[in-house]
Amino acid sequence: MSRSRRLVEDWRYADQSALALLWPLPAPERIVVAPGESVTRALVHEGEGVVQLEVELGAGAVADIRVLSHGAGYGRVEVSATLGEGADFTLGAVQLCDGDAKREVVASVTHAGPDATSRQLVRSVAGGRSSASVLGRIVVDKGADGTDAEQSIRALLLARGASANARPELEIHADDVKCAHGCAVGELDEGALFYMAARGLDPATARALMLQAFIAEPFAGSTMEEQLMGAARTALGAMA
Amino acid sequence: MLTIDNLHATVADKPILKGLSLTINPGEVHAIMGPNGAGKSTLGYTLGGRPGYEVTGGSVSFMGQDLLALEPHERAAAGLFLGFQYPVEIPGVSFVQFLREALNAQRKARGEAPLSGGEFLKLAREQAALLKMDMDMLKRPVNVGFSGGEKKRAEMVQMGILNPSLAVLDETDSGLDIDALRVVGEGINAIMRAKNQDGTGKSVLLITHYQRLLDYVKPDFVHVLAGGRIVKSGGPELALALEEQGYEAVTA
Ligand SMILES: Nc1ncnc2c1ncn2[C@@H]1O[C@H](COP(=O)(O)OP(=O)(O)O)[C@@H](O)[C@H]1O
Ligand SMILES: [Mg+2]
Numbered sequence: 001m002s003r004s005r006r007l008v009e010d011w012r013y014a015d016q017s018a019l020a021l022l023w024p025l026p027a028p029e030r031i032v033v034a035p036g037e038s039v040t041r042a043l044v045h046e047g048e049g050v051v052q053l054e055v056e057l058g059a060g061a062v063a064d065i066r067v068l069s070h071g072a073g074y075g076r077v078e079v080s081a082t083l084g085e086g087a088d089f090t091l092g093a094v095q096l097c098d099g100d101a102k103r104e105v106v107a108s109v110t111h112a113g114p115d116a117t118s119r120q121l122v123r124s125v126a127g128g129r130s131s132a133s134v135l136g137r138i139v140v141d142k143g144a145d146g147t148d149a150e151q152s153i154r155a156l157l158l159a160r161g162a163s164a165n166a167r168p169e170l171e172i173h174a175d176d177v178k179c180a181h182g183c184a185v186g187e188l189d190e191g192a193l194f195y196m197a198a199r200g201l202d203p204a205t206a207r208a209l210m211l212q213a214f215i216a217e218p219f220a221g222s223t224m225e226e227q228l229m230g231a232a233r234t235a236l237g238a239m240a
Numbered sequence: 241m242l243t244i245d246n247l248h249a250t251v252a253d254k255p256i257l258k259g260l261s262l263t264i265n266p267g268e269v270h271a272i273m274g275p276n277g278a279g280k281s282t283l284g285y286t287l288g289g290r291p292g293y294e295v296t297g298g299s300v301s302f303m304g305q306d307l308l309a310l311e312p313h314e315r316a317a318a319g320l321f322l323g324f325q326y327p328v329e330i331p332g333v334s335f336v337q338f339l340r341e342a343l344n345a346q347r348k349a350r351g352e353a354p355l356s357g358g359e360f361l362k363l364a365r366e367q368a369a370l371l372k373m374d375m376d377m378l379k380r381p382v383n384v385g386f387s388g389g390e391k392k393r394a395e396m397v398q399m400g401i402l403n404p405s406l407a408v409l410d411e412t413d414s415g416l417d418i419d420a421l422r423v424v425g426e427g428i429n430a431i432m433r434a435k436n437q438d439g440t441g442k443s444v445l446l447i448t449h450y451q452r453l454l455d456y457v458k459p460d461f462v463h464v465l466a467g468g469r470i471v472k473s474g475g476p477e478l479a480l481a482l483e484e485q486g487y488e489a490v491t492a
Pocket of ligand 1: 251254276281
C-alpha cells in the first residue's frame with residue numbers, strides 16, 4: 001500500500017447497512033451543544049481518510065463522543081472540543097491497526113470556562129507493521145478554575161514490527177485544576193494468557209478476551225456500547 | 241493417574257528439575273514440601289505446560305496420555321487443574337465470563353454440550369457457597385483487587401467449577417488466615433474426594449511449606465523436593481518430622 005501523501009482526502013465511513021453508527025459528516029463537522037443540552041455521537045471510521053469533529057459546549061452542556069477507527073491504510077480522527085462553564089465532555093476512542101495501517105487519533109480539549117469536566121480515553125491495538133498514534137491535548141484557559149480533566153492513553157502491541165506513539169500535551173493557565181493523565185504502551189500479558197490456558201481456554205479465545213477487555217473502557221457507559229463492541233470484536237477477529 | 245518419570249526441565253536455560261520421578265494413583269493425595277527455590281512451582285508450571293518451562297528429558301503420562309504432547313489448554317480439558325501460587329489478575333474480564341468460557345471450552349474439547357448461562361450460574365453459585373465466597377466477587381474482574389487469601393479461595397472456587405481429575409495446588413494455603421485455611425481445606429476435600437464421572441477417584445498434589453493444610457487434607461504420601469528431585473518420600477509422619485526438625489535435618 002502506498003504511503004505517499006494524499007493531496008485529496010478520501011472520506012470513507014462504515015457500511016451504513018451494517019450498523020446505525022454512521023454519521024455522514026461533511027468535513028469538518030461542527031457540533032454546537034447549546035447550554036444545558038446534551039449530544040451523543042458514536043462514529044465508526046473504517047479505512048482511509050480523515051474525520052474531523054469540532055464540538056462546542058455551552059454552559060452546562062454535555063457531549064459524549066465515541067469513536068472506533070479501524071481498517072487498512074491511513075486513517076485519522078480529529079476531535080476538538082471547547083467547554084463552557086460546567087460543561088462535561090467525554091471522548092472514548094479505540095483504534096485497531098493491522099498490516100501496514102497507520103492510524104491516528106488527535107484530540108484537543110479546551111476548558112474555556114470554569115468547573116467543566118472532561119475525559120479522554122483512547123485505546124490502540126497495533127499488529128503487523130502498523131502504527132497507532134495518539135495526540136491528546138488538554139488546554140485550560142485563564143479563568144477556567146475548578147477544571148477537572150482526565151486523559152488516559154494506552155496501546156497494546158501485538159507484533160514486534162508494530163509501533164505506538166502517545167503524546168499528551170497539557171497547557172494549564174488556571175488555578176485549582178485537576179488534571180489526571182497517563183500513557184502506557186504494552187504487550188499482551190503472557191502470565192494472564194497462560195492462566196487462561198491453564199483453565200482451558202485455547203490461545204485464540206484467550207487473546208480475544210484480553211483484547212476485548214483492553215478496548216472496553218472507551219465504550220463503557222455509551223448508549224451504543226454494545227454496537228461499538230460488536231463492531232470492534234469483528235474488526236479484532238480479522239486481525240492477524 | 242499421573243506418572244512422572246525422570247523429568248528434567250530448564251527455565252531460561254537453567255536446569256531446575258533434575259530427574260524427578262513421582263507416581264500418583266487415582267484417589268491419592270500427595271504432598272510435596274521443600275525449601276524455597278527447590279523447583280516446586282517449576283514442577284507445577286512444567287506439568288501445566290507454561291511457555292518458557294522447557295522439558296529436556298523424561299516423560300509424563302496423565303490418564304494414559306502423553307501429557308507433554310498436549311497444549312496447556314488441552315491439559316486442562318484432559319482433567320488437569322493448576323492452582324497458582326500467585327493467581328493472575330485480568331482487568332476487564334469478569335470471573336463469571338472467564339470461567340463460563342473456560343468450562344465450556346473444556347466441555348467442547350471433551351465432546352460435551354455447553355452449559356447455558358443459567359446452568360453455569362447455578363454451578364458457580366454452589367461452588368462459591370462451598371468456599372464461603374460471596375457470589376458478587378465472581379462478578380468482578382478476575383482476581384483484581386482481591387486480597388491474597390481471597391485469590392486462593394477463588395482458585396478453589398474455580399477448581400470446584402471445572403471439576404478436574406487431578407489438581408496440582410501450589411501453596412494454596414499461603415496467604416490464608418486460620419478460618420480461611422479450614423474453609424479451603426474442607427473445600428479441597430469436598431471437591432477432590434468426590435469421584436469422577438466414571439467412578440474413579442480424583443487425585444491431588446499439594447505443594448506446601450506447612451503441615452497445617454495437611455491437618456485438613458490428609459495426604460497419603462509426603463515427598464521432599466530439593467535440588468530439582470524428590471529426595472525423600474514417606475507417609476504423613478514425614479510432614480510432621482519436617483515441621484519439627486526442618487528440611488536439612490530430615491533429608492541429611
Ligand atoms: N522465570 C524464571 N527465570 C529464571 N529462573 C527462574 C524462573 N522461575 C524460577 N526460576 C528459578 O528456578 C528455581 C526454582 O524456582 P521455583 O520452582 O519457583 O521454586 P519453589 O517454588 O520451590 O520455591 C529458583 O532458583 C528460581 O530462581
Ligand atoms: Mg513456589
